[in-house]
Amino acid sequence: MIHVLNEMKEDQLDLKYHNPPAIGGGKNICWASLRPGKKAINVIGGDACCDCNSEFSRAIAAAGIGPVRHISACPSFEEFCLLGDSSYNILIKADVQPIAEYIKKTLGIPYCYAPHYYGLDSISQNYCRLEAFLDVKLPTAAYREEAEKSINFYCRQLGAISLAVGEAANAHPFELARALVAYGFNVPYIFSDEAGEDDQEHIAWLAARRPQTRIFLNSQYGLETFPAQKLKVDLAIGLNGEAFGAGFKTIQSIARLPYGYEGAVCLLREMTKVMNNPHLWARL
Numbered sequence: 001m002i003h004v005l006n007e008m009k010e011d012q013l014d015l016k017y018h019n020p021p022a023i024g025g026g027k028n029i030c031w032a033s034l035r036p037g038k039k040a041i042n043v044i045g046g047d048a049c050c051d052c053n054s055e056f057s058r059a060i061a062a063a064g065i066g067p068v069r070h071i072s073a074c075p076s077f078e079e080f081c082l083l084g085d086s087s088y089n090i091l092i093k094a095d096v097q098p099i100a101e102y103i104k105k106t107l108g109i110p111y112c113y114a115p116h117y118y119g120l121d122s123i124s125q126n127y128c129r130l131e132a133f134l135d136v137k138l139p140t141a142a143y144r145e146e147a148e149k150s151i152n153f154y155c156r157q158l159g160a161i162s163l164a165v166g167e168a169a170n171a172h173p174f175e176l177a178r179a180l181v182a183y184g185f186n187v188p189y190i191f192s193d194e195a196g197e198d199d200q201e202h203i204a205w206l207a208a209r210r211p212q213t214r215i216f217l218n219s220q221y222g223l224e225t226f227p228a229q230k231l232k233v234d235l236a237i238g239l240n241g242e243a244f245g246a247g248f249k250t251i252q253s254i255a256r257l258p259y260g261y262e263g264a265v266c267l268l269r270e271m272t273k274v275m276n277n278p279h280l281w282a283r284l
Contacts, residue, residue: 045096055143116171124144162187167193173238174203177206235248
């Protein structure tokens, strides 16, 4: 098992699943204005890029479904109301599941949970899950092949760097750490206060292949312990990771990267850009 700092007491680490807070009344009123309609898709939860030129939107369109809509791309309340003119919801962040459940209950729009992941195998599993949900075949094989070539290129550029992954980078630090290890990088430190049910597979994978990985809490305890031990990495992904060690090159957030294989490529590209600029930090 990935070991936590020896001096950490059991009650200081809670890796149990936490149910997200209930939806507030304002959100209920807002979503209640929607009305179900055409065979379109909403992406809810997170800020992943799913515009008309994205890999995800192109794959969906090729399967005869669409358009793909995202609440962050709605410039007005009228545009927001078009979200109800849809037949499917894709949930990419677990903590807004109550919203997806509310829409399903009130509007009858079903949803599929397919998180914003960065490992090629995890992305492939997401697409398989979406194919079953939508009952279509999504033409994504070429996207994966292209992504593999690009990722191999950036991995050669980056070399054997070490990274710290903070949960502020995205909602799935364990999957992100797994992806980076699978790409050949060293991830000795992860910063996270909790792990959900969908994190357990990635924790088990890391435990089998990278048992020396250490988990720090996003708390005063971790804030004091990490620098005290003079632990260093080449790059921190996530603001929380950066906060634990001055001088880290940093990518503060990756929440707005594209959904799918192109998101993984964009991540490696930005890692290369940051590593090649000694004064650069990025918020994507």
